[in-house]
Amino acid sequence: MQVKLTNFRSLLRCSLYFVSITSIVLIINSFTYESAAIGTLSETFVSVTKDIKVSVVNIRTVKASKQDMLNKERRNPLKNIFPRNLPPVQSGKGLGIKGQGSGIIYDKKGHIITNYHVIKDADEIIATLYDGREFKAELTGIDKKTNIAVLRIDAENLTPAKFGNSDSLELGEIVLAIGNLPGLGQTVTSGIISTKGTSNIQIAGYEDFIQTDATLNPGNYGGPLVNLHGEVVGISTVIPTRTGGYFGISFAIPINTAKEVTEDLIAYGKVTRGWLGITAQPITPQLQEILGLKNNLGTLISNIEPSSPAANAGIKSGDVVIEYDGKKVKDLFHLRNLVTRTEINKEVKLIVIRHSKELKLNTTIVERSKANxxxxxxxxxxxxxxxxxxxxxxxxxxxxxxxxxxxxxxxxxxxxxxxxxxxxxxxxxxxxxxxxxxxxxxxxxxxxxxxxxxxxxxxxxxxxxxxxxxxxxxxxx
Incomplete structure (x- = not known):
């Protein structure tokens, strides 16, 4: 009996040793795996940053001060009488009001994408490349409604960025916000995609923003938001706060939108936008109840312009648009963004709810005319x-x-x-x-x-x- 008890204790002791050793091995493997994962992620960050940094540009602007303008406009009636005895008029150099931001090289022709507000009212725009070269930038065009500006520099050996597809972004996807700040050089912060299609935050006229928690400062505005494949998926834009500082969330213009605007500005000097010809309003809880809708998705049509694409489609006041060109309509702002981004003369299909029934309609989108x-x-x-x-x-x-x-x-x-x-x-x-x-x-x-x-x-x-x-x-x- 004593022998059996001794054997049992020995077996139990060995089992405990085995469990302990196994646990230690698993813990070590776990730490090893986590360390390897962290190391791999860190290497990816470094690799992406190295690839994109040659395409990121510092944008510096100068606006003449009031004093400088007064000096330039100053005229002395005695100049023609005593030209040699007058003190020279100061040029006002150094009195300029300076601004800064970032940009991204779009093509080898020297086009650069940045934010409109970065270069707004600038008298002079200077673009500084990664290698330290400085160039005076010319303004190709602006689009206030999306806060996009396109510049051009006369430079050789440029490296355009790689551009991704912002429509394919997933919530939770890791992104890097990159800028080029004077005195600091390249800056990199990381975050995740928090939300897509953010609107009605009063940053720009057409709002369809990517929301992220990557830290942004004013010097980052106009710089790229990059995925882990090194592709630009957004252009960082101004944060809607009084101070302009970071407060936990940041916004970026989807690169698909930025590219469409850029191509238009390069080709035509302006942006062409689709027009449907409707006045619409959000679906409030009260309207949802009155209209007997299952949810508050879509937008309620309150007016149709005569001879407009909407009129030609047969849309009527009181219709609720729930689908446009194959995409579910979330709200009024979403529909507006979808329409404005539609190719001119493209035929689109709409689904509306009228008297609790779904109707399928077709129309051809035309260019928006302000006169309408x-x-x-x-x-x-x-x-x-x-x-x-x-x-x-x-x-x-x-x-x-x-x-x-x-x-x-x-x-x-x-x-x-x-x-x-x-x-x-x-x-x-x-x-x-x-x-x-x-x-x-x-x-x-x-x-x-x-x-x-x-x-x-x-x-x-x-x-x-x-x-x-x-x-x-x-x-x-």
């Missing part, structure tokens, strides 16, 4: 209200059965509409003593009124009361 929308856009932006046709569905839900007119769906604060006392869900049935039964009639009635004249509206409210309301237009141009 400028007057209405400016006027109704100043009035501060958004309207849409009173559909039968809305009439039932809002208690306006049997009525005709346009329903107010949004009012901006501190605008003529707000100050006049108009309210969301008010029904406008008349303008200047004339009946209004549709958005087209409403627009035409407003446009017929002389700029600066008061606008008399007859509105009805959900309690069935009627009221005349006067909108006072801003008389300043």
């Amino acid at each position: 929308t400028r007057n209405k856009k400016d006027l109704f932006k100043n009035l501060g209200l958004i309207v849409q046709n009173l559909t039968s569905e809305l009439a039932i839900n809002l208690g306006y059965e049997g009525e005709k007119g346009v329903i107010i769906t949004n009012i901006q604060k501190e605008t003529p509409a707000f100050k006049a006392g108009l309210k969301i869900r008010d029904l406008i049935v008349g303008i200047q003593h004339k009946a209004v039964t549709s958005i087209d009639e409403f627009y035409q009635a407003i446009l017929n009124i002389q700029h600066g004249d008061d606008i008399l509206m007859l509105v009805k409210r959900q309690n069935r009361t009627s009221k005349f309301i006067v909108l006072k237009q801003d008389k300043d141009d």
Whole structure:
């Protein structure tokens, strides 16, 4: 019995030794694997940085100060009388207001992509390459709506960057933000892709940003956002803060957008954009409930321009666009970005929801013409209200059965509409003593009124009361 107990203890001891040794080996292997993984990632960072750094440019701008401008414009009436006795006018050298940022070499012809705000109002632009060479840069073109500027330098032996596909980026993908700062040289920070398609943050007119947590400082603006294959997938852009400093998230213009804008600026000096010819609005929880929608994806059409692609497609006020050219529409801003990026004269398919049914429509996108929308856009932006046709569905839900007119769906604060006392869900049935039964009639009635004249509206409210309301237009141009 004693022998068996001794053998059992020996076996147990050996088992414990085996488990301990195995655990130690596994731990060591784990540390070895983690160290190898970290080492590999670090080597990748170094390799990518070495490859891209020759394509990253420092952009330095100079704007003449007021004093410098005064000196240049100074004229002395005694100059022609006593030309030799006058003290020389100082050139103002050194008084320039300087700015800085980064850029990326686009092609061997010397084109460079950067942010528009980096070179805005510059009197002189200097591009410094990785090898220290400096060149005076000429402005090829700008696009304020995307915050893109294209420069050109007359230089040889340039190394253009490799460009990736920003549409294929995945959330969680590691990226590097690279800049070229005076006095510091190349700067590199890392982060991950947090979100794609970020919009409505008031950085630029057309917003479809890549969001990342890579640290950005003003000197990085205009520089590349690079994936681990060494491909540029975005152009770092300004952060929407008062100080301009980093606060946990950063934004980049997708390289697909930047390349399209760059090609247009190089070829035409301007950007051509697609136009659908609609006025649309976000789908709020209230509208979602009223319209009986399953979710708040898509955008609600409130007006269609006559003879526009939207009109030709058969889109109607009250339709909800949920798909455009094979892509699901997330919201108003997403649709706008999709349309503006569409190739001119391309035929596209749309899916809309009308009276709870999906309809497939086709149209051909044309080039945006400011003349088509400028007057209405400016006027109704100043009035501060958004309207849409009173559909039968809305009439039932809002208690306006049997009525005709346009329903107010949004009012901006501190605008003529707000100050006049108009309210969301008010029904406008008349303008200047004339009946209004549709958005087209409403627009035409407003446009017929002389700029600066008061606008008399007859509105009805959900309690069935009627009221005349006067909108006072801003008389300043």
